[in-house]
Amino acid sequence: MAFDYPEDLQYLDTHEYARVDEEEKIVTVGITAFAVDQMGDVVFLELPEVGDSVEKGENFGTIESVKAVEDLKSPVNGSVLERNDALLESPEDIANDPYGEAWLIKVKADDLSDLDEAMSAAEYEEQVEGDA
Amino acid sequence: MPLLLRTPLHTVCLKQKARMTGFSGWEMPVQFSSIRQEHEAVRTSAGAFDISHMGKFILAGPDVIAQLQKLVPSDLSRLSEGKAQYTVLLNEQGGIIDDLIVYHQGITNGNQQITLIVNAGTTDKDKTWLQAHLSESVSFTDVSRRNALIAVQGPKATEKLQQLCAEENIQALPRYNHLTGKLLGYPAFFARTGYTGEDGFEVMVPVDAAVAVWQKLMDLGIAPCGLGARDTLRLEASMALYGQDINDTTTPLEAGLGWLVHLDKVDDFVGRAVLEQQKANGVARKLVGLTLAGRNIARHDYDLLSEGQSVGIVTSGTFSPTLGYPVALGYLPPNLAKVDQRVEVAIRGKTFPATVTKRPFYKSK
Structure with missing residues (x-):
């Protein structure tokens, strides 16, 4: 099955994406359509509080489906500016719009160079299509 | 692989x-x-x-039922043509080798025709056990494939x-x-x-x-x-899954399958001594239904705690689509295995309250 991998996003091998606002140094973090599909029916989401700090490569929350539970990894060091409270209420909605409405957290990044090793859409697509 | x-x-x-x-x-x-x-x-x-993938055996012989009766705790004498009995094969320690359904398919030329449907993962183990315990008068055919x-x-x-x-x-x-x-x-x-x-x-x-x-x-x-x-x-529906909720070390009395154990009807079967003892002295653990208030799933092998002490283990858990909250099965000591008893489940380093709930969680109308 083919999924969307928007060109304007950066990707981690753990299936999170980062949408970067370079001017404001704000990174919107979500998980990819591929990952959402692999998880199946999502039933539970755990996200940090606004103001919490997150660390690059470290867990900032968990996502749980009937099938599995997975850690969520932050792409950058920084602090949480916003979290998607609507999604916490109905985590199953993540399947509808993972790159849009169903973002997870917005992080004020300390340093955008944290994303230097992140993958482009093409690189990420190659990785996951290779998995399939 | x-x-x-x-x-x-x-x-x-x-x-x-x-x-x-x-x-x-x-x-x-x-x-x-x-x-x-x-x-x-x-x-x-x-x-x-x-x-x-499930295992399927056909057994035939003049006294197949009497021979099977030596291996299961459920009264097979009431089994007649066209009827089935859900039961368990037990080892000497009263542990469950497998859960299975015994189907009576009638008598042909004086031979009782019995079909057994067993779990996929236990097909070979069951076959070995059955062939070792049934006499040569029973023809045993594995029709699984x-x-x-x-x-x-x-x-x-x-x-x-x-x-x-x-x-x-x-x-x-x-x-x-x-x-x-x-x-x-x-x-x-x-x-x-x-x-x-x-x-x-x-x-x-x-x-x-x-x-x-x-x-x-x-x-x-x-x-x-x-x-x-x-x-x-x-x-x-609160039905046990072999290898997860029940296995070779759990007895049917521990696993909430007491309704399959007919000690007063069946004089002799493998594992009877242990079940008699458990019936007289009580069991050390019981399989219970649990419900959780949040949305976290209590999964297989998660610890169950009471007052900070580990007291049992979750054997199966999921988010119930019909009910809209997480449900689980797990073993608890008998003093805690009571409906409405509050315990805790350890989920990834945190504890969450769970309540012992009457089984099944769901019953069709």
Whole structure:
């Protein structure tokens, strides 16, 4: 099955994406359509509080489906500016719009160079299509 | 990775976009559309499951039932032609070797004809155990690979299946009864049994007939369902899964299967001494139903705590699609195995409250 991998996003091998606002140094973090599909029916989401700090490569929350539970990894060091409270209420909605409405957290990044090793859409697509 | 076995429906399921998973040495569909949708189809209409991986044995002989009786704690004397008994094979310690269904298929030329349907992962173990304990007067045939097995489950399952077998009156068959007849012209074994908590049938047909039968079921609008929904359905119905909730070290009295143990009717069976002792002195742990208030799932092997102390273990857990909250099965000491008892589950370093709940979590109307 083919999924969307928007060109304007950066990707981690753990299936999170980062949408970067370079001017404001704000990174919107979500998980990819591929990952959402692999998880199946999502039933539970755990996200940090606004103001919490997150660390690059470290867990900032968990996502749980009937099938599995997975850690969520932050792409950058920084602090949480916003979290998607609507999604916490109905985590199953993540399947509808993972790159849009169903973002997870917005992080004020300390340093955008944290994303230097992140993958482009093409690189990420190659990785996951290779998995399939 | 060891090669996985494939059922006769493997190819057709792949064409239907099934996502496959390894299960007990078989490559099986885990999901077609989504677990939630498949689950709902079975609760409100009808779903079909490929369960051809399950073990199927045919036993024949003048006293098969009497010989099987030595291996199970349930009274088989009330078993007559067309009837079935869910029961367990026990080891000397009273532990469950497997849970299975014994189908009485009548007497031919003085030989009792018995079909056993057992779990996929235990097929070889059961076969070894049975062959070691049954005398040579019993002919034992493993037809696991010769026959396909399809479960058709849900409130509309029976009426839909009936459309494919006009010669047989399967709608009139009581629960846990079975008959042999024709399905689309193929010889078929229809059993009104299942593992979902809904009405329905488990149908055994020769391997050659499997795809044709499956296609016809799909044509009738029956939803293809995978092992994912099978697990959420059986858990809501609080049915044990072998290898997870029950195993060689758990006895039926511990596992809430006391209703299968007829000590006053069956004088002698393997494991009886241990069960007698447990009946007299009580068991050290009991399988209970648990519900959780949040949305976290208590999964297999998570610790159960009481006042900060580890007191038991979760054996199965899921998010119940019908009820909208997480449910689980787990073992607790008898003093805590009481409805409304509060305990805690350790989930990834934190503890969450859980309440002992009457089983089953869900009962069909």
